[in-house]
Amino acid sequence: MFEIEEGSGNVYADLNTADAGEMLVKAHLASKICSILKARHLTQMQAAAVLGLPQPKVSDMMRGKFRGISETKMIDCLARLGRDVQIVVKAAPRSRREGRVEVIFA
Template sequence: MTQEIRVQASSGNVFADLGLENSDELLVKAELAYKISRMITQQQLNPTEAAEVLGIEPSQVSALIHGKLSNFSIVSLFRCLNALGQDVEIFVKTKPQSRSKAQTRVVAT
């Protein structure tokens, strides 16, 4: 017996697709945490070293790396990026007419 697999196109935000509140904020936090995790790996920091650089507890580093972000604000994630030597710039611009809804996203270089 073959079962049909239903596929649904993503909106580009998995949190919105799941119907979660504050989906834009959740996506931004996840993208920032991913960038921080990559920087920790690139700088070859162990959790204790990362905690010292970021000014947080090692348990918080573990939570951050594993995507447990409820105790992190977007601003605290910005501070972590700054501590890792990354500039954070915020651009506000008019949304294109081709999109019905404005969005918030992280663009990393």
């Protein structure tokens, strides 16, 4: 019999990845970038030209391999795709000792 364990909501944390928070943020950003590219029916070469990335990096990102792409570059990609990106810094609730980083799409 298998024991089912509820996940934390961050697969990278569940797998004990050292940079789990950063990886989850990048996964959300990459997912949004890829969904925009697919909706526009762009080839990887066309996407590379729009995003200012080499085609192999676009290919990697579309396959979930985005370790070599910074969060800053991903935010730039979203801007190049016609998206406004806002970064809001606010105090964490007293119930938490540390703040957290999350991505919210409007």
